[in-house]
Amino acid sequence: MVDHPLLVTLFILLLSGIALLGYTMPEEVRDWFTAKPEPVPQVDQQKADKPRKVRETPPDVDPISLTDADTILVIDSNQFFTADGLKALREIVAEIESLDYVESVFWLEDIPNLNIFGLREPILPNERASQKRLDDAKEKAIKHPLVGGQLLSVDAQTILLMVKFKWMYVTDDDACTTGLKEVAKKVVTEYPDVKFSFTTTGRVPIYLTAVRTHNANKVKYQVIGYGMILLMAIILFRGITAVIIVALAPMFGVFLTMGIIQFFDFQDNPFNDVVLPVLLSLVGLTDGVHLMVQIRRHRASGLSGRDAARRGIQEVGLACFLTSVTTAIGFGSLSLAHHETVREFGYSCVVGVLLTFIAVVTVIPLACRTGLGRSIHVGYGKGVIDKNLNRISVIIEMVLKRAGWISKVGIGLTAVLILISLTLRPDERRANMLPDGSEAATALNHMDQAMGGLEHSRVEVKWSDEVESDSPEVLVAISEVDQLLNQEALIGHPISIANILSALPGEGPPEERMSMIDLLPPPLKRAFYTPERNQATVSFHVQDLGIAKYGPTFTRIEEGLAKIGSQHPEFQFQLTGSAVWRWRNLYQIVVDLASSLGSAAIIILIVLAIAFRSLRLGLISIIPNMFPLAVTGTFLVFTGQALEIVSVCAFTVCLGIAVDDTIHFLTRFREEQLQVESDDEAIRKAFTGVGTALIMTTVILVAGFSTVIFSDMRDQRIFAIMSGLTIGSALFGDLIFLPALLARYAKRSQVPAMEEEELIPDEPMQESLVRE
Missing domain, CATH: 1.20.1640.10 (Multidrug efflux transporter AcrB transmembrane domain)
Known part of the structure; x- marks a missing residue:
């Protein structure tokens, strides 16, 4: 190393050149050493000709989603169910939807109708409604399976607006967070008696906060x-x-x-x-x-x-x-x-x-x-x-x-x-990946308290071709999963097709209510139930308490799912979702x-x-x-x-x-x-x-x-x-x-x-x- 400086210099330059190739053209170098793909084996024609059960193609229906949002605008107030509060809410939604980079805003008024006769029963009444009717609407909204604990907190003091963007038109990161809040605050200034507070959360605000802080701190x-x-x-x-x-x-x-x-x-x-x-x-x-x-x-x-x-x-x-x-x-x-x-x-x-x-x-x-x-x-x-x-x-x-x-x-x-x-x-x-006191961290904590958690996970229910998709056993199995989840204190607001059917008029055990499933609006029905694929889901909220606290909960749920599976041998139950993935x-x-x-x-x-x-x-x-x-x-x-x-x-x-x-x-x-x-x-x-x-x-x-x-x-x-x-x-x-x-x-x-x-x-x- 000391006696031959010229050789050492050439060696250093050689290593530097190899490293520079890695920075500039790693794919090309990998291709030099990558073996060519093997030829695709011939298909066994006898197996290919073997008849298979052909499943129906799901209809072209866009199911509703309670989780699909780029940014969630969280609004806190105790004046939602007042005349001025309703006016302010509707105007906020209209102004945000008018932004050229916003694709849609999903909120309370976008929930499909549950009336089996097809009559429109809005969750939020007209602004001219009496206060008694507004109070009644609040109670009904809290009890609605798709609203209470999902888009509206159980104390009716937090409402979520699920915002999706047209990414081709987003020119500034701040537009996805502070831009939405500025629009909402501008609307509220026209209603001096209405007190709304706004925060943003969701995957985009959390990601932006983490990346910005990481980059700033990394350099600093x-x-x-x-x-x-x-x-x-x-x-x-x-x-x-x-x-x-x-x-x-x-x-x-x-x-x-x-x-x-x-x-x-x-x-x-x-x-x-x-x-x-x-x-x-x-x-x-x-x-x-x-x-x-x-x-x-x-x-x-x-x-x-x-x-x-x-x-x-x-x-x-x-x-x-x-x-x-x-x-x-x-x-x-x-x-x-x-x-x-x-x-x-x-x-x-x-x-x-x-x-x-x-x-x-x-x-x-x-x-x-x-x-x-x-x-x-x-x-x-x-x-x-x-x-x-x-x-x-x-x-x-x-x-x-x-x-x-x-x-x-x-x-x-x-x-x-x-x-x-x-x-x-x-x-x-x-x-932990967010700075202390940041809006994203505060919003995460608030979502834990108000909505049972921001993060969603689910139980996937699948059944074999031997079970008809409209069989009462399907609803029985899903109802048992619901009951299992409701027993866990850390699981927030489970929702499934069974919850929705239970909200319809009438009484009776699950197996007798299965026939009512065709009365549901297709976007609502297929949000949690896909008969063509022999599949249904039960979704639930998970708080950001530390994944270790959910270890015993998830373990008990999996044990319970195994027991349910033994009672329904033609069914498969799988606990999945981002929180479950992190746990495992x-x-x-x-x-x-x-x-x-x-x-x-x-x-x-x-x-x-x-x-x-x-x-x-x-x-x-x-x-x-x-x-x-x-x-x-x-x-x-x-x-x-x-x-x-x-x-x-x-x-x-x-x-x-x-x-x-x-x-x-x-x-x-x-x-x-x-x-x-x-x-x-x-x-x-x-x-x-x-x-x-x-x-x-x-x-x-x-x-x-x-x-x-x-x-x-x-x-x-x-x-x-x-x-x-x-x-x-x-x-x-x-x-x-x-x-x-x-x-x-x-x-x-x-x-x-x-x-x-x-x-x-x-x-x-x-x-x-x-x-x-």
Whole structure:
């Protein structure tokens, strides 16, 4: 890496060219290596000619939908059922529908007629109606199965307007949110006695809020965070050129990785877009600081840039390689996850960590040989950490004197904290991705209170061809599903064809009311019932309380559906919908990520045991690696947090940093143990050799993460707090528990005899090395 700068430069340019192809033309490159599609097999004509039951085609009817809206305009007031309130509502709807980019507004007056005689019975009466008639209309609207709890809250103080857009005419994002509210507010100003308040929610406002805040915070806190890291690095290094060279390596590693992984079509993976660059930056920065500290030390001792770089690579190159291998193998365990997103993240981590290692051991030595590296040693020994390292060495002396009980405390405390951390349970909320106090987050909470939740899920009911679609058993099965859902307190306002039929005049059991289904308007009938496909649905609301709270509810519902299915063998019942998907899949993502952490710890133990040819050192490394994760996990438990995707990602990122520092200390200890007679002296020299880099990387990273604590995004705050706490705890483990464990359990007798005989220098050379 040092002796052949021209070859290294050509190698860097080659990798850069490959990465640029990934940024500019990944599809074309993938096509070069993609196999041609196999010929389509011939169809078995005998099977093709086998007669099948031909199903009817559903008629061309546009069924109503209570959930199909781009934006939901939420109106709150206690004056809806007043003369002026009705006038204002109708005028608001008319004005919004007149906007050129609005396709439709679905609200109370668009509900189809339930009168079996076809007579129009409007939900909202004429504005000239008496107050008694208005009050009666309010009671009827609340009891209407398609209105109460769906478009009108049960206390009649919240009304929803379901707005759909003509996207070809939408020229401004604000038109989808504030534009609608401005139109509505303008109308209300004409009715001074009417007090309406407006908020927007739905998929478009939530998406826009999340994206805007994410982009704004990403730029803001990246600038602040990187600025803080740069400032702290300059203060600690006492030299700008050293900081620039160290920063070049992780930047180049991220550049290579984000370009090359696009060949695998992983670029849309949210973990790769957000977590992977942070992970690679931290791993690269950690190794880069360790390498630069050694190069600056030798440069300050009088060696040339070339010789200082050679010595630095010789001393920490193996440690950097081990950190990359262990991190890559550990995160490679993610490729065994059930979820495709997590598997892709695992593959990308392996590629990225190895490329970042290549960037560190090529860019930094090469840059040190250039004019940029002439002054990297300026300020060496004058930094805050360099000048006070001897004072900090007092901690090592204290640990060595009490190595026995400190090591026992470290093992016991780590075990206890791990047990506490294991009580964490996975969870996820949609509001967590929104800024605190934002309109979208407030509207989500309001929808939980007023409508039983914004999100909808459903039970799909299907029956075999052996059952006629107008069979009374169909309605019986659907009614049993309704009853099952109504038993659950967290399930809001189930609605199905059975609810609608029960609202029609007359009485009788479900099997006797099935004949009335043909009296329903087709758009209403086919909203929840499709006889041509032998299918019906039961829809219900889900609150944004955290998907973990719905785990027992969904489990009981599935058990109940299984019992109903046993009573109706020709029927199939499936619980589905976005909330159910999140319960099954996002829950599994968190479990997969958490499992990967355990796998990574075991793999790291095995790799270190092989690398150091000592199972004991591998076991010793577990404590300083797992202690910071256990501390952070305990913090989450005591603060009432759950195990979310963001928290597991923080664990994943910080495990790489903790492992890096531990390996650097162990590698240096192993080298020193072969050169000095005393184990305690080997620990002291290991601290002298890597202590500056350990403390420096910790201070820099904690300072960078601390800036994000003030973000208005909860997920970003959690990530920053966990990262800072984990990295700080990792330093404590490496400076307190690791030396104690080495002094207590890594005695010189553990060094292989042949290796000791070959590598320990003679007395004069040893004295020279000690002096140097």
